[in-house]
Structures are given as C-alpha cells and as structure tokens.
Amino acid sequence: MVIPETSHKEEVMKLIAKKEQIERSINDFGQILAANKNVGMNESLLDAEGFPRADIDVYAVRQARHEIICLQNDLKATMGEIEKGLINVHAEARTNHATTTTKMANMEISPDTTPEELPSHRIETTVHTTPILVVTMVAPSSPAEDCGIRKDDEIVEFGSINHANFRELKQVSELVMHRQNQPITLKMKRQGRNLEITLIPKAWSGRGLLGCNIVIPNSQ
Incomplete structure (x- = not known):
C-alpha cells in the first residue's frame, strides 16, 4: 500500500521497520531450535526417565521458545498499530485534500518470498478468510x-x-x-x-x- 505524504507517515514507517525486525528475531530464535536436534515448539525436553535431555541445550531451547511466543504477540500488536496508523494517514490525506491517493499494491509474491525481501514501503493489509x-x-x-x-x-x-x-x-x-x-x-x-x-x-x-x-x- 502506498502511504501518502502526511504527518503520520514517519510513524507508520517506523512501525513497519519494527514489524520486519520482529520477524527477523523470530527467525533467529527458530534457528536455535533447529540447531538443537530440530526440536519444535512443543516437543518434550525430558528423556524417558523424566530428566532434562542431554542431547540438547535445554535452557537455550526453553529461552528460544519463550522469546518466539513473546515475539509473536509483539508482531500481532504491531500489525494492529500499523493498521490504525494507516487509517490515520488516509484520514488526514482526505482532510487535507491530498493529491496523492492510496491504493492497494498489486504485488505478486512468490512462494519463497521472505519478509526481508518485501519492499519496505509496502505492507499487505488484506485480511484473507478463504481456506486454500x-x-x-x-x-x-x-x-x-x-x-x-x-x-x-x-x-x-x-x-x-x-x-x-x-x-x-x-x-x-x-x-x-x-x-x-x-x-x-x-x-x-x-x-x-x-x-x-x-x-x-x-x-x-x-x-x-x-x-x-x-x-x-x-x-x-
């Protein structure tokens, strides 16, 4: 979405940068899980006898899981702030009779596109509801x-x-x-x-x- 030149633009751009940083952090902590026998978010960290597994860094895995959960909550909250910010941007643009209009960017995203590869001045705000x-x-x-x-x-x-x-x-x-x-x-x-x-x-x-x-x- 193209963001009009308004007093709210800088705030929205900072939020977009924050969103991208959160996504990078989630990926980084995911690498810690991958490095520890590819444990997921729910796999048991105890051995058959009920003791902490010796084949992985249990403390690092627990910390990574905790951070991922917290970051996912932060990401959801940030996306909400971005949506509110865009509403303010567009409302101000209409009030000031801005010459720049807003429109959804018809950008085709390939299956392997990562968040870091998305143009920083665009953000997808469409809410999809149809199961694929x-x-x-x-x-x-x-x-x-x-x-x-x-x-x-x-x-x-x-x-x-x-x-x-x-x-x-x-x-x-x-x-x-x-x-x-x-x-x-x-x-x-x-x-x-x-x-x-x-x-x-x-x-x-x-x-x-x-x-x-x-x-x-x-x-x-």
Whole structure:
C-alpha cells in the first residue's frame, strides 16, 4: 500500500521497520531450535526417565521458545498499530485534500518470498478468510503435530501464500523446502475459530518435512 505524504507517515514507517525486525528475531530464535536436534515448539525436553535431555541445550531451547511466543504477540500488536496508523494517514490525506491517493499494491509474491525481501514501503493489509488447504492427516510426533496442527484444520494463509496468490500445491512444497528449519506462520480455521500457529518444517523420523497431508478444498 502506498502511504501518502502526511504527518503520520514517519510513524507508520517506523512501525513497519519494527514489524520486519520482529520477524527477523523470530527467525533467529527458530534457528536455535533447529540447531538443537530440530526440536519444535512443543516437543518434550525430558528423556524417558523424566530428566532434562542431554542431547540438547535445554535452557537455550526453553529461552528460544519463550522469546518466539513473546515475539509473536509483539508482531500481532504491531500489525494492529500499523493498521490504525494507516487509517490515520488516509484520514488526514482526505482532510487535507491530498493529491496523492492510496491504493492497494498489486504485488505478486512468490512462494519463497521472505519478509526481508518485501519492499519496505509496502505492507499487505488484506485480511484473507478463504481456506486454500485442508489437513486430512497428521502423523504422530511430526513437526505438524508438534506445532498444533490437527486433522480437518482449514489453512487460510501458509506463510506468504493466501487465496489471492495460491495456484497449486507445488507452491507450498517449494515454500516448505525454502524455509526448512525456519518458522512459518499459518493462519487457520478450526471448528469456527481462527487460529495462528508457527510451523517449523524439519527432518524427522517420518517422510517429508511436515508429517501431515494437505489437499485443496473439495479435492479430498
């Protein structure tokens, strides 16, 4: 979205920069999880006898998980502030009869586009509600189960992929391969409730990097 030249523009740009920094920090802490046997956000840190696992840095993993949860909350709050800021920007532009009009940027985002690669002067504010994928199976102890994905979940956004730019399942596969061992934000619907989770694709004892089967709605 092009932001008009108003007194609120600088504030909005600072918020966008803050958003991008938060996303980079989430990725950094995700690397700590990846470096410790690819543990996810929910995998047990205790061994079979109930003691802290000796094969990973339990303290570092716990700290990274805590930071990721806090950062995800900060990201959600920052996105809300950005939306409010854009409303103020546009309202002031109309009041001052600004010559610059606002419009949504018709920017096509490829499946492997990362937040750092997005132009800093643009931000996607469209709220997508149409499911693009449905989960038909989740394997036990898989990355998908670890992050909280369940059978029959409807995925509305898979990272940068949403109803506006989704074309085929190959896009999801390419994104997952590109973001291996890195967090991907998923927005989903489950029994009428909206959910947002963080999925970290990684190698595990089963096939693939997710451990779940997803299909395009109405193609099951």
